[in-house]
Amino acid sequence: MNIFREFLTQGLRPSAQSYAPLIEALCQVGRVEEVKSLWSDMKNKGLQPISSTHDYIINGLCDQGNVAEGMDRLVAMLTDKLKPKQRTFSNLLCCLSQRDRLDDSLLVLDFLFMLGYGLRKDICYSLVNNLCPKNAHFVETCLGKILEGSDISTCL
Secondary structure (H helix, E strand, C coil): CHHHHHHHHCCCCCCHHHHHHHHHHHHHCCCHHHHHHHHHHHHHCCCCCCHHHHHHHHHHHHHCCCHHHHHHHHHHHHHCCCCCCHHHHHHHHHHHHHCCCHHHHHHHHHHHHHCCCCCCHHHHHHHHHHHCCCCHHHHHHHHHHHHHCCCCHHHC
């Protein structure tokens, strides 16, 4: 952080791309509150965060169990017409299913399919092991649709 602050005090103007690696590193070590400060700083400077910056923050929030804010960031990212990486969806779905948040999991699955991604093994594993035992109707009505890649909005 000190190098970055020195960068700013020298009058150099960072780009959105130069914030991304710092945000990634801070998220990896769990310093999400500092990331939020950097995010505000970026926005105040009129910089539009790039897709990977959103991904890093969503993953960092999920790692800390802050799934609600991770969901908010995902919606903001999609609103800005940015495409999250499939890994971001995987992390978010794993966190949601571990917390038995079926409705949010289905919403994220809808986004996943809408963007052209398929199901990865880790997503299936998390859904089956975490959601299915508590939500038997999910297995009966949705699993077939999920595997077909069909619209799952009718599952609820």
